[in-house]
Amino acid sequence: MAEQGKGRKERRRPDLDTVYSINADGSRNFLHPADVSGRWQVLKNLVFMVLLLVYAALPWLMIGGQPAVHVDLPARHAYLFGLSFTNQDFYLMFFVLTGIGFGLFVATALWGRIWCGYACPQTVFMEGVFRKFERWIEGPRVERIRRNLGPPTAGRFWRKLLKHVVFLGGSYVIAHVFLSYFFPPRQLLHVVTGSPALHPTAFGWSMFWTAVLYFDFAWFREQTCLIICPYGRLQSSLIDQDTIIIGYDERRGEPRHKGRDEGGDCVDCYRCVEVCPTGIDIRNGLQMECIGCxxxxxxxxxxxxxxxxxxxxxxxxxxxAFQGEPRRPLLRARTFVYAALGLLGLTVAALSAGSREGFQATALRQAGMPYLLEGDRIRNLYTLQLQNKGDRPSAYTISLTSGDRPGLELILPQPVVRLDPLEDGQTPLFLYLDRALYAGAFPLTLSVTDSLTDEVKHLDVQFRGP
Ligand code: SF4
Ligand code: SF4
Known part of the structure; x- marks a missing residue:
C-alpha cells in the first residue's frame, strides 16, 4: 500500500513510465479514490441508474411472448428483441458484432473513452454500485486510508466485514442477473430458492460468476481496465488530434504553483489525482489508463x-484545442469510414435476418443403405429433419408432389409434425415400389408445408433399387 504507506514528502507520484497501481516490487498499490461531486457525476449517475435498470429488466421484458434478450445455450437458440435465432443463424452475429464494433469506433473517434466512462458494465457496477457501498461503509478516502494504516480496531474489523458481506451479496445478485440472460428468470428464481443438489449445474455457474465478480469488484478493480481490457490499447489508433478527450489545459495551468496569484492556474492541489480511479495524473497528458470517467x-x-x-x-x-489551435469539425473522414462500415454490417445483418426462412427441412437417406429388398418390394428409407425457426408453434404436413407412379407407396408414420418455436424434430419416411416395376433410379419431390404461414419447401430425393 505504497499510496498510504509513505509520508507526504516521499510519496510516489504518478508518472508516464510506471503503472501507479503497481509498486516497483510488483505488489499492488491499492487505490482509494476520493469522493467527487459535480455536473458530470450527476449525469454519470443518471446513466448508471438507467443502465442498471436496463440490465436487470431485459430478461424479464417479453416481446411477442418471448424474452426480449435470451440465449438458450443447450437448445442452441436465442431471442433478440422479437426475433428468434437458431444455431444456423450464428453467422449473423459476425455482422451484428461488426456493426456494433464500428459503432464503438465512431464514438471513440468522436469522444474518446466515452464508452468506458459511462456505459461499460465494469464501470457501471464498480462506480455505480460497489464504490458507493464502500464509501457508505468505510467512509471517505482520508478515513479509509487512516483506518487502514492505523492499528486494528473493532471499528475497522466490522466495517471490513460488512463491506465484504455486501460485496459478496452484490456479486451474487449481479451473477444471477447475468445468468438470467441464459436461464429463464422465473426458473432461475425457482432454482435459487431450491436445493443446490436439484440443480447442480446452475448452482455451479452461479457460484463461479459470484466468485469472479467478487474478485473483480473487491480487489482487482481498475486492473481489469488496465491489464485485461484490450479497448484501452486500441484507443491510440482510433483517436486523433480532433477527438474530444478529457485533458488538462497546460497552457493555462502551467507553471503550476501553490500560490493562488502566482504562476498558472494549477495550484498543484493534487485533487485531480486523488479522485482518479486508475491513479493517474491527467496533467501528464493523455494516457492509456484514463477511462474517461x-x-x-x-x-x-x-x-x-x-x-x-x-x-x-x-x-x-x-x-x-489544448495546444491552442482552432478546433476543427467533429465529423471527419475517419468517423464517416467507421460509420459506413458499421452501417454495412448492421444492414447485412438486418437484411439477412428479415429474409430468413420460417422453417428448415432436410431429407436424409438412411446412411449406408440406399435401399432394402423386402420380399418383392424395394424399400427406400429417408429421415426428414425439421426445424421451426419461428417464434410460434406450428405443424408441418408432408406430401409427395412429383414423381408419383403406379406401384409407388409413401408411408409416413407421422404425416404431421408439430414443433414448438425453435424446436428441432425428425420423422422417418418410407418409399415402397414393386420390384417388377423398377426400371432404374428416378427422382421424386416431397413437399413440406408450414400450416401457420403456408410456406412450402420442396425436397428432391431419389428412389433407388438393385
Ligand atoms: S485539480 Fe489538478 S489540475 Fe486542478 S488545480 Fe488541482 S492539481 Fe491542478
Ligand atoms: S484521468 Fe483519471 S479521473 Fe480523469 S478522466 Fe481519466 S480516469 Fe477519470
Missing amino acids: TNCIDACDDVMRRLGKPPGLVRYDSQR
Whole structure:
C-alpha cells in the first residue's frame, strides 16, 4: 500500500513510465479514490441508474411472448428483441458484432473513452454500485486510508466485514442477473430458492460468476481496465488530434504553483489525482489508463470555483484545442469510414435476418443403405429433419408432389409434425415400389408445408433399387 504507506514528502507520484497501481516490487498499490461531486457525476449517475435498470429488466421484458434478450445455450437458440435465432443463424452475429464494433469506433473517434466512462458494465457496477457501498461503509478516502494504516480496531474489523458481506451479496445478485440472460428468470428464481443438489449445474455457474465478480469488484478493480481490457490499447489508433478527450489545459495551468496569484492556474492541489480511479495524473497528458470517467473535471472545476477562477482547466476538448489551435469539425473522414462500415454490417445483418426462412427441412437417406429388398418390394428409407425457426408453434404436413407412379407407396408414420418455436424434430419416411416395376433410379419431390404461414419447401430425393 505504497499510496498510504509513505509520508507526504516521499510519496510516489504518478508518472508516464510506471503503472501507479503497481509498486516497483510488483505488489499492488491499492487505490482509494476520493469522493467527487459535480455536473458530470450527476449525469454519470443518471446513466448508471438507467443502465442498471436496463440490465436487470431485459430478461424479464417479453416481446411477442418471448424474452426480449435470451440465449438458450443447450437448445442452441436465442431471442433478440422479437426475433428468434437458431444455431444456423450464428453467422449473423459476425455482422451484428461488426456493426456494433464500428459503432464503438465512431464514438471513440468522436469522444474518446466515452464508452468506458459511462456505459461499460465494469464501470457501471464498480462506480455505480460497489464504490458507493464502500464509501457508505468505510467512509471517505482520508478515513479509509487512516483506518487502514492505523492499528486494528473493532471499528475497522466490522466495517471490513460488512463491506465484504455486501460485496459478496452484490456479486451474487449481479451473477444471477447475468445468468438470467441464459436461464429463464422465473426458473432461475425457482432454482435459487431450491436445493443446490436439484440443480447442480446452475448452482455451479452461479457460484463461479459470484466468485469472479467478487474478485473483480473487491480487489482487482481498475486492473481489469488496465491489464485485461484490450479497448484501452486500441484507443491510440482510433483517436486523433480532433477527438474530444478529457485533458488538462497546460497552457493555462502551467507553471503550476501553490500560490493562488502566482504562476498558472494549477495550484498543484493534487485533487485531480486523488479522485482518479486508475491513479493517474491527467496533467501528464493523455494516457492509456484514463477511462474517461470525468472525475478529474469535476474535481478541478470545484477547486477553480473555490479560487474564483473559471472552470475548465481540466475539461473535454480536442488535443488540437489544448495546444491552442482552432478546433476543427467533429465529423471527419475517419468517423464517416467507421460509420459506413458499421452501417454495412448492421444492414447485412438486418437484411439477412428479415429474409430468413420460417422453417428448415432436410431429407436424409438412411446412411449406408440406399435401399432394402423386402420380399418383392424395394424399400427406400429417408429421415426428414425439421426445424421451426419461428417464434410460434406450428405443424408441418408432408406430401409427395412429383414423381408419383403406379406401384409407388409413401408411408409416413407421422404425416404431421408439430414443433414448438425453435424446436428441432425428425420423422422417418418410407418409399415402397414393386420390384417388377423398377426400371432404374428416378427422382421424386416431397413437399413440406408450414400450416401457420403456408410456406412450402420442396425436397428432391431419389428412389433407388438393385
Ligand atoms: S485539480 Fe486542478 S488545480 Fe488541482 S492539481 Fe489538478 S489540475 Fe491542478
Ligand atoms: S484521468 Fe480523469 S478522466 Fe481519466 S480516469 Fe483519471 S479521473 Fe477519470
